[in-house]
Amino acid sequence: MTAADNEDELEAQFAQWRQYVQRRPELRQADSEELEDHLRASVDQLVAVGLRADEAFLIAVKRMGGLDDLAREFAREHSERLWKQLVLTGDTDGQGAGTRSRRDLLVMVSCAVGAAVSVKVPELFGMRLDEDGQFYAPNFALFALPWLAAFLAWRRQARPALIGVLLALFGLGAVAANAYPLADDSQSLVLTAIHLPIALWLVVGLAYVADDLRSARRRMDFIRFTGEWFVYFVLIALGGGVLIAFVVGTFEAIGIVPEDFIQQWLVPCGVVASVVVAGWLVEAKQSVVENIAPVLTRLFTPLFTAVLLAFLIALAWTSGGIDVEREALILFDLLLVVVLGLLLYSISARDPLARPGLFDKLQLALVVSALIIDVLVLREITHRITEYGTTPNKAAALGENVILLANLAWSAWLMLGFVRRRTPFAALERWQTGYLPVYAAWSWIVVLVFPPLFGYL
Structure with a gap:
């Protein structure tokens, strides 16, 4: 292998490390750049004393002291290149990581319960899911997505100013869903029910990138998060379908028909709670669905x-x-x-x-x-x-x-x-992440401007 080939292989390893580190929610862009600088300096020192570039890289990662937990996770994801031998040593479940996981679980459960409760609140004012579709269709995303955004904002330690922006945007969505006099057969009602979830999902994106709003890589991470969230949500929905089938079958066997419970409680509460649970699963079990x-x-x-x-x-x-x-x-x-x-x-x-x-x-x-x-x-x-x-x-x-x-x-x-x-491939990445605000702007235009523009048709 030539020196140029070694250099290319080393840069590929650095790129793999960089891509992994930048996906870590607790690290900002500046943090990942500083880590890479330290890693490169360590590799250069090891190469200078006679080690091959690939050996130097692996040992340098191992030597990153306080980043042992990060190194172990990277090792698990790239075990095909002898990471297990060089990095997976000692306890694999640090106390700090376990504490953070428990806190995440508690916050997720609180947000999921909040979503389930919020979808039942309208019933206190005489609304019913099976009778008031005109209300629930445009509002359904508002029962779930603010809670998912709250969970992500907590994980990213969002600043108060950004939290205020998130609250204002969700409030604007609530106004758009309820302020206009739209009939049951209104085209604008259908358009609002379709476009408002899109607009609010991109508000969730703001919470996701709260730790580095200007980073194109973080916006690409949100795109990845969206795809992984969809996979988990579908899996939860399939499992929920099996659960409903068992509930119906077992209770009907003893003469109880649980149809009202399923329609009024299990399905709506389960759907909005699953939105939060799926987001937590992506954050906690990212490497599983990435495969x-x-x-x-x-x-x-x-x-x-x-x-x-x-x-x-x-x-x-x-x-x-x-x-x-x-x-x-x-x-x-x-x-x-x-x-x-x-x-x-x-x-x-x-x-x-x-x-x-x-x-x-x-x-x-x-x-x-x-x-x-x-x-x-x-x-x-x-x-x-x-x-x-x-x-x-x-x-x-x-x-x-x-x-x-x-x-x-x-x-x-x-x-x-x-x-x-x-x-370069990076140009395609930058184009897609930079285009996301266009979708958000158009969704808000359809939700806010179209109904009065077309006479609430």
């Missing part, structure tokens, strides 16, 4: 690519137009959002130093296919608006597809440059 989620992206990326290409071929073969009625608009927007989600999560899970490969080309094909579909949908929406006039649904879809078009178009360009080895 699952990249596999899911590699499984579904080729499947969605095949579906989109088949759709484009069928569209060209039949020479038909695209239906842009409300249900179809929602379907196409969901499809584009899923594609974007696959792209975002695969970016967050990818080694930034790895060379472009077949999977990157497959992702480029997926993004280009989604981009073509977005252009076709935009053309149909524009034609319908020009011919028949606009509605809240069509206006919202137009704006969302324009926003997705800009993101997908520049993503495709950056991915093409990366595949051709002319653009």
